[in-house]
Amino acid sequence: MNPQSRPRAVVLVGFMGAGKTSVGSALAARLGWRFVDLDDRIVAREGRPIAAIFQQAGEPAFRRAETRALAELLQQLPGSGACVLALGGGAFTREENIELLERHGSSVVFLDAPLEELRRRCAPEGELRPLFRDENQFRQLYEARRGHYMRAALRVDTGAKSVEQVASELVALLQLDGCHE
Ligand code: S3P
Numbered sequence: 001m002n003p004q005s006r007p008r009a010v011v012l013v014g015f016m017g018a019g020k021t022s023v024g025s026a027l028a029a030r031l032g033w034r035f036v037d038l039d040d041r042i043v044a045r046e047g048r049p050i051a052a053i054f055q056q057a058g059e060p061a062f063r064r065a066e067t068r069a070l071a072e073l074l075q076q077l078p079g080s081g082a083c084v085l086a087l088g089g090g091a092f093t094r095e096e097n098i099e100l101l102e103r104h105g106s107s108v109v110f111l112d113a114p115l116e117e118l119r120r121r122c123a124p125e126g127e128l129r130p131l132f133r134d135e136n137q138f139r140q141l142y143e144a145r146r147g148h149y150m151r152a153a154l155r156v157d158t159g160a161k162s163v164e165q166v167a168s169e170l171v172a173l174l175q176l177d178g179c180h181e
Helices: 020-031 039-046 050-057 057-081 093-102 115-128 135-149 163-173
Strands: 009-013 034-037 082-087 105-114 156-158
Touching: 009 020, 020 034, 020 057, 020 082, 034 039, 039 050, 039 057, 039 082, 050 057, 050 115, 057 082, 057 093, 105 163, 115 135, 156 163
Parallel strands: 009 082, 009 105, 034 082, 105 156
Antiparallel strands: none
């Protein structure tokens, strides 16, 4: 791949428990790129945890904060070096966010995994995820969202793979070998 056409921003999307944050930070560390977790940006901008935003202001207010944080981040990116960005599970299901990413030209990768595995991975810190509820709701939300995630240009199956394995697959898939900053 021509170095100029290599991605400067890799965006990881997918359902809760897909490994967006853990794979994203491993990939960034490997490449020497910056890692940004959009949820962390939202928490910093809003001055309270995600669960508190949901509880005190409601999901629509959280979604507005999410879009504002994404727009701001993408605007700052060109001057701040290459970056791996992990989005929250609902971000890539909203048209305004998908358009922002398309306009920016980021490489969007859907991290996929079987529903049961996603649920297992989320369980230990379920209380931090306002949309991690009972089994039925979890499945319904996953089914409603999967079609949106499939709009990502690339998909990697993370089922039964280690974080490092998935990071290696991403390096190969995106042809990022030797792409250190
Ligand atoms: C959400 C997922 C969370 C966080 C928020 C909403 C969702 O991020 O953005 O709780 O709508 O699925 P993770 O996917 O990192 O858990």
